Amino acid sequence: MSDVKTQYEAFPYPERDPKDELKRLITGSPSHPLELDHHLFGGLRDWSGTTRILVAGGGTGDALVQLAQVLTSAGKKYEITYIDLSSASREIAEARAKVRGLSGITFITGSLLDAANYGPFDYIDCCGVLHHLPDPQEGFDALAKALAPDGGLGLMVYAPYGRSGVYPLQEAFGQLTKGLTPKEQLTQAKAVFEKLPESHPFKRNTHLVDHKQSDAGFYDLLLHSQDRPYTIEQLAASLAASGLQLAGVPQPYLYQLDRFTPRPDGLDDIAAMALAEKLDGTIKTHVVYAKPAGAACARAGQTDRAVPHLKGVGAAALAQAVAAKGRIPVTLNGIRHSVELPKASASILAGIDGRRDIAALRKGAGLDALAWAAIWPKISRALEQFGLLVYSRLLV
Ligand SMILES: C[S@@+](CC[C@H](N)C(=O)[O-])C[C@H]1O[C@@H](n2cnc3c(N)ncnc32)[C@H](O)[C@@H]1O
Incomplete structure (x- = not known):
């Protein structure tokens, strides 16, 4: 047995008790359906068909449960394949799904290197796994081969600084x-x-x-026997070597060079992110969404049909804080930031419910197209950069 399999048979990761599923749902990045829609499908994914999903190296099931539960609650059809080397981890993931009564999941004890045998997939989650492979590039290649041409991946790999x-x-x-x-x-x-x-x-x-x-x-x-971190540049290079491209990150603020200094001439997007990573110094994982190279990466929120969702904050509380102070506190990687939002945006924010689209919110706020264009893009950008707002039509 490989050292990695031995480890995860002895210590399934992360430590989870299936009974806790009765008390709470663990959500996170990558792989919340709203977030993956925003970054991979321009926030306009048509969820009416069956979404084919692979959870590669699914461990004790956090991403699996999140995906299956959110899609089930939204009344959407899915088929999820879970693969992991560790049968002890699989047992916990299976038990968690059972406690929640989730169906539509195929559990496989095996290697993600064989992913293409079970595909193609519309979405692949691979969180905290590729940096543990003996040859991580083989893992990137295997996942790229298992992806449908218009599909996308959500990945997390370790970062060095x-x-x-x-x-x-x-x-x-x-x-x-x-x-x-x-x-x-x-x-x-x-x-x-x-x-x-x-x-x-x-x-x-x-x-x-x-x-x-x-x-x-x-x-x-x-104590991990196999663990290599990636700078964002190394990650982008590994994606490119597998025929993939970076499509988005949940918290773009972390990689914004203009937080520190204007971008030097001639620096491309990835090189600018890499410089920001070095200057920030707190990034311990890279969570990224990726698509096949050459596939269009439409920016979310650009049409009247786009439906905004607030993440990690309720619309009423956010609107109240903005009306009172014109800013909200946000903590990222242990550092507190203050996000400025015009006080006038409070009534628009109060209307966000994950169902109203841009056209309905504009109408509700009583604004014409010109007045809306003067305020909404600023609000949207300010919240999107911290991952507090994403677009998806999942609930309509
Ligand atoms: C750090 S855990 C992450 C678990 C889960 N993705 C999460 O984020 O909670 C890494 C998992 O990858 C699995 N793994 C490692 N190499 C693998 C491979 N080649 N194929 C499938 N699973 C693998 C391990 O068994 C372990 O469950």
Whole structure:
């Protein structure tokens, strides 16, 4: 058995109890249907047919459950294939789906390198997996081959700068615990960890929390046998090598170079993002959406049919805060930002319910096309850059 399979049989990741499905739904990026629609389908995906989905390296099922539950609640048809090397992880994912009564899922214990045998897929989720493959490029290639020509992927891979302090410890613990079982490795590494100085770069890096949350988290972060981070430039190059292109990121603000300095002449989009990544220093994962190279990447929100959704914030509360202060606080990677929104936008924001389209919101606000064009694009951009607003017709 490979070290990676041994690890995930011993420590299915992330640690989840199927009974918790009765209490809460875990949502996140990538792979919330509203978000993937926004970045991959210009927010105008026609959800009336059956959406064919692959969850590659699905672990204990976070993305699987999110996709299946949100689509089920929206009354949309789907077929999801879940693949993972670890049968222990699969059992937990299956149990979670069962607690929720979700159907339409095929569970496979196997390798995502065989993904094309089960496709083609309209959407592929692959979160936190490719950087653990012996040859990650093989994984990018396999997923690209399994994708329908008009489909898209949502990926997460590790990024180097926000994980500062991780790699020297992974090397040291790897050397110290070689040949032990995963449980023995964990015990030994935890004992050594307690003796690290408070000034160790890992301990100083407040963005890293996985090791505090569970044994599976500690193992995944500090004892992984195979883990390579990607800069955004390296990620874009791997996508390109597989015939894919970057289509969008959920929080574009993180990669905006103009937060720090004007873009130097001659720098292309990816090089500018790469510079921003270095200057920001807190990015520990890249969440990206990708499409086949050459496929059109329509910008969401450009037509009257576009339906905006607020993410992580209720319309009424947002409208109230904007009316009172003309700005809202947003925390990204542990850093607080203040997003300025004109006080006059409060009544428009209050009308956003995931069902009204731009035409209905404009009418509701009593604005003509000119007045709308003067205010809405500013509101939309301000919220989109932090991932607080996405467009999708999922609920109409
Ligand atoms: C860090 S976990 C991520 C789980 C899940 N995607 C999530 O984000 O919660 C990585 C998962 O990838 C699986 N994995 C690693 N290599 C794989 C491969 N070649 N094919 C399928 N699954 C793989 C592991 O078994 C593990 O469950």
